[in-house]
Amino acid sequence: MSTKPQIPGTVIFDGEQAMKGYALNKMCFSFNEKANRDAFLADEEGYMAQYGLNEQQAAAIRAKNVLQLIAAGGNAYYLAKFAGIFGLDMQDIGAQQTGMTKDEFKAKLVAARG
Amino acid sequence: MSTKPQIPGTVIFDGEQAMKGYALNKMCFSFNEKANRDAFLADEEGYMAQYGLNEQQAAAIRAKNVLQLIAAGGNAYYLAKFAGIFGLDMQDIGAQQTGMTKDEFKAKLVAARG
Amino acid sequence: MAKIIGAVTTSHVPAIGGAIAKGKQQDPYWKPFFDGFNPIRQWLGDHKPDVVVVIYNDHGLNFFLDKMPTFSVGAAPTYVNADEGWGIPSLPPFTGNQPLSWHLIESLVEEEFDLTTCQEMLVDHAFTLPMALLWPDQKWPVTVVPVCINTVQAPVPSAKRCWKLGEAIGRAVASWAGDEKVLILGTGGLSHQLDGERAGFINKDFDLKFMDSLVGDDPQWATQFSGHELVEKTGTQGIELLMWLATRATLGAKVKDVFRNYHIPISNTASGLMLMEPAV
Amino acid sequence: MAKIIGAVTTSHVPAIGGAIAKGKQQDPYWKPFFDGFNPIRQWLGDHKPDVVVVIYNDHGLNFFLDKMPTFSVGAAPTYVNADEGWGIPSLPPFTGNQPLSWHLIESLVEEEFDLTTCQEMLVDHAFTLPMALLWPDQKWPVTVVPVCINTVQAPVPSAKRCWKLGEAIGRAVASWAGDEKVLILGTGGLSHQLDGERAGFINKDFDLKFMDSLVGDDPQWATQFSGHELVEKTGTQGIELLMWLATRATLGAKVKDVFRNYHIPISNTASGLMLMEPAV
Numbered sequence: 001m002s003t004k005p006q007i008p009g010t011v012i013f014d015g016e017q018a019m020k021g022y023a024l025n026k027m028c029f030s031f032n033e034k035a036n037r038d039a040f041l042a043d044e045e046g047y048m049a050q051y052g053l054n055e056q057q058a059a060a061i062r063a064k065n066v067l068q069l070i071a072a073g074g075n076a077y078y079l080a081k082f083a084g085i086f087g088l089d090m091q092d093i094g095a096q097q098t099g100m101t102k103d104e105f106k107a108k109l110v111a112a113r114g
Numbered sequence: 115m116s117t118k119p120q121i122p123g124t125v126i127f128d129g130e131q132a133m134k135g136y137a138l139n140k141m142c143f144s145f146n147e148k149a150n151r152d153a154f155l156a157d158e159e160g161y162m163a164q165y166g167l168n169e170q171q172a173a174a175i176r177a178k179n180v181l182q183l184i185a186a187g188g189n190a191y192y193l194a195k196f197a198g199i200f201g202l203d204m205q206d207i208g209a210q211q212t213g214m215t216k217d218e219f220k221a222k223l224v225a226a227r228g
Numbered sequence: 229m230a231k232i233i234g235a236v237t238t239s240h241v242p243a244i245g246g247a248i249a250k251g252k253q254q255d256p257y258w259k260p261f262f263d264g265f266n267p268i269r270q271w272l273g274d275h276k277p278d279v280v281v282v283i284y285n286d287h288g289l290n291f292f293l294d295k296m297p298t299f300s301v302g303a304a305p306t307y308v309n310a311d312e313g314w315g316i317p318s319l320p321p322f323t324g325n326q327p328l329s330w331h332l333i334e335s336l337v338e339e340e341f342d343l344t345t346c347q348e349m350l351v352d353h354a355f356t357l358p359m360a361l362l363w364p365d366q367k368w369p370v371t372v373v374p375v376c377i378n379t380v381q382a383p384v385p386s387a388k389r390c391w392k393l394g395e396a397i398g399r400a401v402a403s404w405a406g407d408e409k410v411l412i413l414g415t416g417g418l419s420h421q422l423d424g425e426r427a428g429f430i431n432k433d434f435d436l437k438f439m440d441s442l443v444g445d446d447p448q449w450a451t452q453f454s455g456h457e458l459v460e461k462t463g464t465q466g467i468e469l470l471m472w473l474a475t476r477a478t479l480g481a482k483v484k485d486v487f488r489n490y491h492i493p494i495s496n497t498a499s500g501l502m503l504m505e506p507a508v
Numbered sequence: 509m510a511k512i513i514g515a516v517t518t519s520h521v522p523a524i525g526g527a528i529a530k531g532k533q534q535d536p537y538w539k540p541f542f543d544g545f546n547p548i549r550q551w552l553g554d555h556k557p558d559v560v561v562v563i564y565n566d567h568g569l570n571f572f573l574d575k576m577p578t579f580s581v582g583a584a585p586t587y588v589n590a591d592e593g594w595g596i597p598s599l600p601p602f603t604g605n606q607p608l609s610w611h612l613i614e615s616l617v618e619e620e621f622d623l624t625t626c627q628e629m630l631v632d633h634a635f636t637l638p639m640a641l642l643w644p645d646q647k648w649p650v651t652v653v654p655v656c657i658n659t660v661q662a663p664v665p666s667a668k669r670c671w672k673l674g675e676a677i678g679r680a681v682a683s684w685a686g687d688e689k690v691l692i693l694g695t696g697g698l699s700h701q702l703d704g705e706r707a708g709f710i711n712k713d714f715d716l717k718f719m720d721s722l723v724g725d726d727p728q729w730a731t732q733f734s735g736h737e738l739v740e741k742t743g744t745q746g747i748e749l750l751m752w753l754a755t756r757a758t759l760g761a762k763v764k765d766v767f768r769n770y771h772i773p774i775s776n777t778a779s780g781l782m783l784m785e786p787a788v
């Protein structure tokens with residue numbers, strides 16, 4: 001599963017990641033429904049316990065830290081639904097992961113025009 | 115979808131049947147869970163209405179008639195769960211469909227030994 | 229390297245679960261069926277597989293028509309069953325072999341099989357009862373990898389395609405770095421039809437010819453038939469022989485015909501049983 | 509006989525939904541993107557397709573990891589979307605074309621594609637927003653057939669396999685007895701990466717080369733790369749270019765390069781747009 005060369009700054013969501021992150025991703029999948037998003041906001045710890053998150057996953061959720069969530073097995077497509085709860089857009093997420101300000105991150109995107 | 119030669123006494127559950135029977139099969143799929151079987155028994159008409167069965171399907175369910183259920187789009191694998199509610203075994207089902215007594219149907223099976 | 233040490237193909241019907249629960253194995257009705265498994269259990273005791281890849285078809289427990297996969301592969305830590313609608317007793321959970329599951333998935337997708345991966349999966353009587361026939365104490369001494377083939381919704385995959393799937397599973401196991409001894413267990417068939425005016429249809433001639441073919445010079449004999457032709461010859465549920473083809477294909481060109489049983493009927497089904505080893 | 513009259517490939521991002529809801533189409537940030545669709549709308553008005561086969565990837569709305577299909581085909585009477593977790597406004601329902609869905613399914617399974625069939629299916633922004641870009645009044649003048657390709661869980665299907673899927677869809681449409689004019693709409697890509705320290709990665713050189721390749725002498729150029737290589741070159745979500753490959757493949761060997769647009773960025777994505785017609 002992990003015999004391929006690493007791509008810097010990139011985690012491929014393969015079987016290994018999937019095994020690690022199942023509970024976390026299942027919780028995030030549930031956020032497709034507003035009732036579940038509200039239930040999470042009403043009782044974050046209880047909601048995480050219900051999905052059986054491990055300590056690493058719960059800590060990453062508490063910290064709202066995307067790199068930690070990925071390290072805990074989170075999948076970008078499901079994590080996006082968690083980020084949505086807090087109204088974070090993709091530039092917020094990008095800035096957080098790259099250690100830039102949001103404006104710096106936006107400038108980096110525009111710079112890709114070359 | 116239906117260009118193949120007919121096999122006598124046999125309905126292939128293809129797309130055409132699937133389109134016809136979706137609501138009926140969805141209801142029967144729900145019978146995997148005991149709570150749903152109990153809910154059906156408590157209020158058969160209400161349960162059928164909840165799944166949106168059409169009149170042909172509802173009549174076949176009321177009659178517990180397997181050939182009618184198939185004609186209404188029922189799939190054997192899901193219908194088996196409906197039959198299970200009433201403790202019907204596969205020889206009951208076979209007898210009903212072939213117009214035999216259960217003993218006659220069992221004898222027919224044994225006769226296949228040749 | 230992991231190695232396929234043998235393959236068992238058997239019929240399955242929910243009624244077997246009832247017979248086991250009620251201890252009817254030696255009743256005259258059931259004895260010819262259950263006794264058929266004695267030589268298999270003997271062989272299992274001698275050969276002690278570590279993992280079982282179970283090739284079976286779901287009967288509307290895990291899959292509904294909203295998401296009906298042609299081929300699905302389990303990649304869950306554990307698999308449990310359920311009463312399936314008629315209250316059959318449920319069996320102890322099965323421990324998955326996730327690393328092997330993912331290796332199979334990687335290999336098969338690489339070979340252009342368009343799998344559905346199932347990281348959570350209920351397994352039905354077609355999976356659980358054959359396992360209980362192999363290990364009657366239900367203390368599973370093996371981990372498992374479920375491979376499920378659609379027979380619920382036409383179009384079902386062709387016999388040719390199922391054969392190719394089995395071949396690819398064989399290659400995947402052979403390329404697995406572990407040193408596990410792998411058993412392939414294929415469940416379904418043989419001829420039977422539950423639904424329609426033709427209910428009770430059984431075709432002994434075809435079944436025997438099919439069993440012969442699997443251990444003969446032309447194991448792909450049955451792949452000449454379309455799905456429609458197979459239903460005509462073996463019944464609407466007889467098409468489950470696709471599991472046998474995929475299972476046989478995992479073993480390569482030649483096999484040793486270790487043991488066979490054939491008995492009519494269990495419930496409405498012509499029951500077949502085979503144990504094959506890859507020829508060395 | 510049904511006929512593919514053209515293919516549109518476009519990027520998708522959820523933010524497009526927000527921009528539409530807030531009427532920001534002429535804001536300086538969005539104008540270069542939205543204006544790109546004017547020539548497409550003109551062409552649609554002239555050519556009036558009856559059916560759209562939408563080749564897209566689900567972003568965790570309809571599919572979870574418990575049942576994750578490589579290729580799925582919708583066969584539902586209607587398709588609706590949902591807020592997907594961040595409350596984007598939902599669009600009017602889409603009317604399915606069930607007979608064509610089943611014809612596609614029959615044809616593709618016959619050609620050994622191991623489909624998952626979906627008789628109930630939520631369609632996400634990757635499906636709905638491109639439709640709203642093509643028909644901004646959201647009064648869909650077409651029926652639809654969704655074809656979904658997995659990009660959520662590795663292993664994803666290879667670029668080669670997606671090309672073959674597209675070719676087979678082309679053959680299936682050509683063999684359909686109806687006289688519908690069919691548009692293929694492929695949505696995803698181009699280069700972007702949302703996750704990891706490499707977030708914000710964009711590869712303009714590759715994107716332009718890829719767009720060129722689709723209308724050039726070697727439209728299969730990108731199929732030389734493995735999934736891993738495509739992620740390296742285009743980002744973790746750039747792999748969604750698989751939809752473009754499948755879409756292009758429906759058109760046959762040669763195409764007419766009708767219109768193109770390319771703009772960086774919309775949200776974190778390099779946005780591409782192409783309209784191609786089969787060469788006569």
Ligand SMILES: [Fe+3]
Nearest residue numbers: 240354416468
């Ligand atoms: Fe069966």
Ligand SMILES: [Fe+3]
Nearest residue numbers: 520696745748
């Ligand atoms: Fe996307």
